[in-house]
Amino acid sequence: MQGLLTEFIKKDDLIINLGCGNGQFHEDMYDDGYTDILNIDISSVVIEQMQARSKERPEMLFQVMDVTNLDICTDSMFDVAIDKSTIDALLCGDHSLLMVATMLKEAQRVIKPGGYYIAISYGKPKNRAHLLN
Numbered sequence: 664m665q666g667l668l669t670e671f672i673k674k675d676d677l678i679i680n681l682g683c684g685n686g687q688f689h690e691d692m693y694d695d696g697y698t699d700i701l702n703i704d705i706s707s708v709v710i711e712q713m714q715a716r717s718k719e720r721p722e723m724l725f726q727v728m729d730v731t732n733l734d735i736c737t738d739s740m741f742d743v744a745i746d747k748s749t750i751d752a753l754l755c756g757d758h759s760l761l762m763v764a765t766m767l768k769e770a771q772r773v774i775k776p777g778g779y780y781i782a783i784s785y786g787k788p789k790n791r792a793h794l795l796n
Contacts, residue, residue: 664688664783668692671781672742672743672779672781673742674697674698675699676741676742676743677699677701677740677741677742677743678692678700678701678741678742678743678744678745679700679740679741679743679744679745679770679773680700680701680702680747681703681730681746681766682703682704682747682748682749682752683702683704683713683725683747684704684709684747685709685713686747688745689702689723690717690720690723693717693720698722698723700723700724701724701726701741702723702724702725703726703727703730704728705727705728705730706727710725710726710727730749730753730766730769730770731765731769732765733770733772733773736772736773738772739772739773739774739775741773741774741775741778742775742778743774743778743779744770744774744778744779744781745781745783746766746770746783746784748784748785749766750763750782750784750791750794751784753766754786760794764794767794780795782795
């Protein structure tokens with residue numbers, strides 16, 4: 664992923680990680696110099712675990728938040744929104760298409776003009792493209 668990230672994301676960009684989960688992706692980004700990351704997840708347990716695990720990364724922020732309601736985020740706040748399999752998780756739940764559409768609308772609202780939404784998905788592009796269009 665490093666090649667993709669360096670092509671589209673600058674080290675000083677303000678990034679929101681939509682549905683961070685308990686993986687290492689955001690930690691790897693931070694360790695590579697992307698330090699302005701707000702990691703959100705709907706699970707307070709995950710956020711507590713990640714805060715404890717990331718004590719040596721003091722600038723990395725974590726917040727319990729629903730990706731379909733980014734209520735503490737202002738319009739055009741972030742340079743980049745990263746969705747690492749959150750779209751996949753939403754597609755497995757109730758009202759999946761509505762949930763994905765609502766998340767994408769919120770992401771669009773909080774991304775600056777000229778910013779990027781980066782989706783990393785296990786789904787085939789032909790199965791995800793219609794959601795993004």
